[in-house]
Every structure is written in C-alpha cells, then in structure tokens.
Amino acid sequence: MFEKFEETDDEFAKLLRRINPPRVVIDNDSCGDATVIQVDSVNKHGILLHVVQVLTDLNLVIKKAYISSDGGWFMDVFNVIDRDGEKIRDPELISYIQKRLESDEDLVPSFKGMVGLMPTEEHTCIELTGTDRPGLLSEVCAVLADLHCNLLNAEIWTHNARAAAVVLVTDDTTGYAIEDPNRLATIKEMLCNVLKGNSDINTARMTLSPPGVTHRERRLHQIMFADRDYENIERSEGGGVHDKSSRPHVIVADCTEKDYTVITMRSKDRPKLLFDIVCTLTDMQYVIFHGVVHTGRMEAYQEYYIRHVDGVPISSEAERERVMQCLEAAVERRGSEGLQLELCAKDRVGLLSDITRIFRENSLCIKRAEISTKGGIARDTFYVTDVSGCPVDPKTVDSICRQIGQGILHVKWNSNSSPKPQQEKTISFLLGSFFKARTFRH
Numbered sequence: 001m002f003e004k005f006e007e008t009d010d011e012f013a014k015l016l017r018r019i020n021p022p023r024v025v026i027d028n029d030s031c032g033d034a035t036v037i038q039v040d041s042v043n044k045h046g047i048l049l050h051v052v053q054v055l056t057d058l059n060l061v062i063k064k065a066y067i068s069s070d071g072g073w074f075m076d077v078f079n080v081i082d083r084d085g086e087k088i089r090d091p092e093l094i095s096y097i098q099k100r101l102e103s104d105e106d107l108v109p110s111f112k113g114m115v116g117l118m119p120t121e122e123h124t125c126i127e128l129t130g131t132d133r134p135g136l137l138s139e140v141c142a143v144l145a146d147l148h149c150n151l152l153n154a155e156i157w158t159h160n161a162r163a164a165a166v167v168l169v170t171d172d173t174t175g176y177a178i179e180d181p182n183r184l185a186t187i188k189e190m191l192c193n194v195l196k197g198n199s200d201i202n203t204a205r206m207t208l209s210p211p212g213v214t215h216r217e218r219r220l221h222q223i224m225f226a227d228r229d230y231e232n233i234e235r236s237e238g239g240g241v242h243d244k245s246s247r248p249h250v251i252v253a254d255c256t257e258k259d260y261t262v263i264t265m266r267s268k269d270r271p272k273l274l275f276d277i278v279c280t281l282t283d284m285q286y287v288i289f290h291g292v293v294h295t296g297r298m299e300a301y302q303e304y305y306i307r308h309v310d311g312v313p314i315s316s317e318a319e320r321e322r323v324m325q326c327l328e329a330a331v332e333r334r335g336s337e338g339l340q341l342e343l344c345a346k347d348r349v350g351l352l353s354d355i356t357r358i359f360r361e362n363s364l365c366i367k368r369a370e371i372s373t374k375g376g377i378a379r380d381t382f383y384v385t386d387v388s389g390c391p392v393d394p395k396t397v398d399s400i401c402r403q404i405g406q407g408i409l410h411v412k413w414n415s416n417s418s419p420k421p422q423q424e425k426t427i428s429f430l431l432g433s434f435f436k437a438r439t440f441r442h
Contacts, residue, residue, distance in 0.1 A: 021041075021102060022039065022040065022041035022042075022101060022102045023039075023040045023041070023102070024037065024038070024039050024040075024097070024098045024101045024102050025037070025038045026038075026088070026094050026097065026098060028087050028088070028089070031079055033081070033087075034063055034064070034079035034080060034081050034087060035079070035080050035081065035087045035088040036077060036078070036079055037055070037077070037078045037080060037097065038075070038076070038077045038078075039051055039074070039075070039076045039077075039078075039101055040073070040074070040075050041073075041074045041075075042072065042073065042074065043069045043072050043073055043074040044074075045282075045287060045309060046282055047069075047074050048067060048069070048074070048076065048278055048282070048288055049275075049278050049279055049282045051076060051078075051101060052274055052275050052278050052279075053215065053218070053275060053279075054097065054100050054101060055078065055080060055097070056271075056272050056274075056275040058093065058096075058097070059082070059083050059271070060080045060081070060082060060088070061080060061081050061082070061083065061085075061271055062078050062079070062080050062274050062293065062295075063079045063080065063081060063294075063295050064077075064078070064079040064292075064293060064294055064295070065077065065078050065079070065274060065291070065292065065293040066291075066292055067288055067289075067290055067291035067292070067304075068289075068290050069287075069288070069289050069290070070289055070290070083271075122170075122176065122177060123152060123168045123169060123170050123176075123177050124149075124168070124169050124170065124177045124178045124179075124184075124208065125166065125167070125168055125208065125209035126165075126166070126167045126168075126169060126187075126191070126206060126207075126208060126209075127164075127165070127166055127167075127206070127207045127208070127209055127219065127223060128140065128163075128164065128165040128166075128167065128191065128195060128205075128206050129162070129163070129164050129195070129203065129204065129205050129206075129223055129224075129227050130162075130163055130194075130195030130196070130197070130203070130204035130205075131161060131162065131163065131195075131197065131199060131203070131204065132158040132161050132162060132163040133197060134360065134363070134364075134365045134387045135356075135360040136163055136194070136195075136197075136366075137156055137165075137356050137366050137369065138353070138356035138357050138359065138360040139194045140165070140167075140191065140194055140195075141352045141353040141356050141357075142353045142357070143190045143191055143194055144167075144169060144187075144191075144353070145349065145350040145352075145353040146190075147183075147186065147187055147190060148171065148172045148173065148349075149169040149170070149171070149172065149178065149187065150169060150170050150171070150172040150175070150349055151167060151168070151169050151352055151371065151373075152168045152169065152170060152372075152373050153167075153168040153216075153371055153372050153373065154166065154167040154168065154369070154370075154371035155216055155217065155220060155369070155370050155371070156366065156368060156369040156371075157220050157224065157333050157334065157368055158366075158367050158368060159224060159229045159329060159332055159333045160229045160230070160231070160232075160329070162224060162227050162229040164220055164223040164224045164227065164229075165220075166209070166216045166219050166220055166223075172349045184208065187206075188206050191206040192204060192205065192206050203227065217272070217275070217279075218279050218283075220333070221276065221279050221280060221283065221330065221333070222283055224329070224333060225280070225283065225284075225326065225329075229329055229333075230322075230325040230326045230328070230329035231325065232325065247267075247328065247332070248265060248266070248267035248268075248327070248328050248331040248332070249265065249266045249267065250263065250264075250265050250324045250327045250328055251263070251264045251265075251324075252314065252320045252323050252324050254313065254314075255305060255313075258305070259307075259313060260289065260290075260305040260306060260307060260313055261305070261306050261307065261313040261314040261320075262303065262304070262305050262306075263302075263303065263304045263305075263306060263323070263327070264301075264302070264303050265277070265300075265301070265302040265303070265327065265331075266299060266300070266301055266302075267299065267300055267331050268298065268299060268300070268335075269295045269296070269298060269299055269300040270300075270334070270335070272334060273300055273331065274293055274302075276330045276331060276333070276334060277302065277304075277327060277330055277331070279330070280326055280327060280329075280330040281304070281306065281327075284323070284326060285308060285309045286306045286307070286308055286309070286323075287306060287307055287308070287309055288304050288305070288306050289305050289306065289307065290304070290305040291303060291304040291305065334368070337367040337368065337383050337385060338367060338383055338384055338385035338391060338392065339383070339384050339385070339391065339392045339397065339411065339412075340381065340382070340383055340411070340412040341381070341382045341383075341384060341397075341400075341409055341410070341411060341412075342379075342380070342381050342382075342409070342410040342411075342412060343355060343378065343379070343380040343381075343382070343404075343408060343409055343410075344377065344378070344379050344408065344410070345377070345378050345405075345408045346376060346377060346378070347373050347376050347377060347378040351378055352371060352378070352380070355380070355404065358400060358403050358404060359382070359384065359400070362396050362399060362400050363386055363387050363396070364384045364385070364386065364387075364392060364396070364400070365384060365385050365386065365387050365389070366382050366383070366384055367383045367384065367385060368382075368383040369381065369382045369383070397411055
C-alpha cells in the first residue's frame with residue numbers, strides 16, 4: 001500500500017517537473033567578483049544536494065548561497081568562482097551547467113572526464129572500512145598489486161581513528177573490471193585480513209559497490225557515517241594536527257515561531273564545504289527549507305532552517321547532539337591535515353604500492369589521499385603527518401624526495417593555523433530578517 005502511494009507521489013512529481021521544468025540563469029554582470037547562478041525548480045527531496053554536487057564536481061568554489069524552498073518551489077542563488085578565483089567565462093562550461101541542472105542528472109554526460117559520477121561497468125569499485133593505523137594504505141596497495149589489480153582511482157579519508165576508502169581497480173592484464181566470483185572472494189578475504197589487523201575483527205569490511213552510478217565522495221560520507229566515526233573519542237593533547245581552535249563550531253536550536261530547527265555553523269573555509277554539509281543532512285533525512293552561506297577570508301558562516309523529511313523539527317536533546325556531532329564530522333573528514341605531497345609520474349602496476357611503502361618506511365602517516373590516473377599518468381595527492389600526528393620533519397621530506405626521484409614528488413605545505421575564534425555568538429542575523437518580511441531579498 002505504501003509503495004503504491006510512493007509511486008503515485010513520484011509520478012506526480014515527474015508531471016510537475018515536465019509542466020514546470022527547472023530554469024537556470026547564469027549571470028556574470030550583477031556581481032563584481034563572482035558568477036551568479038540562480039536555479040528555480042519544483043521542489044523535491046535531494047534537489048539541493050544535486051545542484052551543489054554538480055557545481056562541486058566541476059571544482060567550482062561557492063562563496064555565497066541563498067536557499068529557499070517553501071511552498072513546493074525550490075529557488076537557490078549561488079555566487080561561484082573557479083579555483084583560480086575568477087568568474088566562469090568558458091561558454092562550454094556554462095552550457096554544461098545549464099544542461100545538467102535543467103535535465104535529469106543521468107541524461108547528461110560528464111564534463112571533460114570529471115569523475116564525480118562514476119559508472120562501475122568498466123572497473124571494479126571496492127569500498128573499504130577499518131581502524132586507521134600507520135602504513136594501512138601501503139598494505140592495501142601491496143595486496144592489490146600482488147593480486148594483479150591495477151588501481152586506477154581512489155579516495156581515502158581518515159577521521160576519529162577510522163579509515164574509509166573507495167577504490168577503482170581493473171585487471172592488470174585485460175584492463176577491464178574483475179568479474180570472476182572466486183577471484184573477487186580472494187580479494188575480499190585478503191583485504192579484510194589487512195583491514196582487521198590485530199584489533200578490528202568486528203568492524204573492518206570490504207564490499208563491492210552496486211552496479212550503476214556511484215558518487216565517490218558521497219559514498220565516503222555514507223560509509224563513515226555508517227561506521228559511526230562521528231562519535232567522540234579522546235583527542236590527543238600533545239601537538240596533534242587538529243586542535244580545538246580549528247574545529248567547527250555548530251549550534252542546533254529551536255525556531256518555535258516557524259516550527260523549524262535552526263543550525264548555525266562557523267568553521268574554517270575550504271573547497272567542497274557546502275557539499276559536505278548538505279550531503280550529510282540529506283542522508284540523515286533532513287530537509288533544508290531556508291539557508292544562507294557566506295565565506296569570509298578564512299572562515300565560512302552557514303545557517304540552515306531544517307525539518308525531518310516527515311515535516312517534524314528536531315524534538316529531543318539526544319537527536320540535537322547527534323546532528324551536531326555528525327556535522328562536525330562532515331567538516332573534519334575532508335579537512336586537509338599536515339603536509340601536502342603531490343605525485344606526478346608515468347603510471348605502472350605497483351607504483352602506488354612502492355610510493356606508499358616509502359612513506360611507511362619513513363614513518364609517515366597518510367591522513368587523506370586522492371589517487372587518479374589519466375592518459376597513462378598518475379596524479380596523486382597525499383596529506384601526511386608523522387606517526388604521532390605532528391608536522392613532518394623537513395629532513396624526512398628531503399629523504400623521501402631523493403628516494404622517489406627529483407621532479408616526481410612536489411611538496412606543498414598547508415598551514416595548520418586557523419583564525420582566532422570570535423566571541424561566542426550565533427549568526428542568526430543572516431536569516432533572522434527573513435521571517436519578518438514577506439519576501440526574501442538577496
């Protein structure tokens with residue numbers, strides 16, 4: 001019975017979408033330092049995430065955002081720039097954004113090979129979860145190399161002593177996906193043995209992504225959320241990369257006047273921050289009805305008015321605490337820690353295994369990694385600390401560069417300092433006037 005109602009609602013939503021198709025306006029004139037993208041559409045759960053995901057996958061930086069979706073209609077305005085801080089001028093890119101946001105997401109091909117959405121028919125997509133420890137990625141890469149798996153792309157996150165990865169591999173002989181059930185069972189057994197180590201017998205796991213389309217970064221959020229990485233653990237006090245001053249500040253409060261829950265956030269600004277927050281709230285089954293995002297020179301300020309998908313605001317202290325923990329985790333998972341090492345080299349089977357082994361032998365701990373291969377060239381980015389979580393000794397970096405080869409490994413230091421937190425206050429003024437007026441002015 002309920003399935004029939006859901007199907008009816010879905011068909012009705014499709015009819016409304018055909019009658020009132022989304023309209024996207026991209027304006028380079030009204031704002032002096034950013035491109036303004038306005039999206040008007042019939043509202044449906046997940047549409048905000050879809051829009052933010054499209055912009056984020058194109059490596060666009062969202063500097064400001066205004067969100068409104070009351071009354072069954074969705075209207076968002078985004079001020080965006082590219083990674084160089086410039087407006088979007090490429091006509092091909094502008095056309096792609098319009099087509100992607102005005103069409104069903106599965107009907108528009110990826111732009112110039114962007115890898116946000118990845119079909120899994122041409123490769124095997126492996127998802128890994130386990131307890132983080134120094135050398136874990138090196139051991140995983142060594143196992144894959146021994147099993148004749150060519151690692152094409154991967155992203156690895158660590159947070160609260162947990163590690164998660166989404167890894168794309170092919171058979172190193174055929175270049176295609178690995179489909180033999182016996183071989184897949186062997187890969188699973190070997191990887192699980194590595195992930196379990198000596199202390200993670202119950203929670204370490206390796207799974208295959210289902211056929212179809214998988215958004216890698218969203219899956220990483222879902223994997224770590226399912227692994228309950230947001231639950232607080234005792235943090236080190238002695239010189240670790242993370243400290244309290246750099247952690248996000250989240251307040252969850254009631255807005256009884258309009259029957260919403262209001263979330264206010266302040267954190268260090270970084271790329272893809274808005275995607276991480278919207279992704280987390282959407283997967284936790286919350287709907288953002290109104291919101292505003294503003295990024296300053298170093299900090300990002302966000303405010304959202306939300307309800308659960310059943311229309312009810314947060315009603316218990318336990319749920320409020322859980323939302324705060326989950327949003328803090330969403331910000332921290334992708335937080336760039338320590339030293340950034342960028343590798344650019346001709347790809348070969350076992351390359352990543354060799355590189356990560358050198359890191360391990362020099363007592364480096366990989367906190368996050370982005371692995372990609374295109375046109376026979378491996379382009380990998382690693383964020384590393386020493387085994388105690390402290391910054392890496394420059395002498396160690398010099399030694400690693402000599403072992404790997406000059407010109408192959410590039411070092412980019414990411415400062416761990418963060419702006420001094422402002423005095424305790426909320427940012428309710430950003431949307432407070434909205435509820436006092438009949439219209440929302442940008």
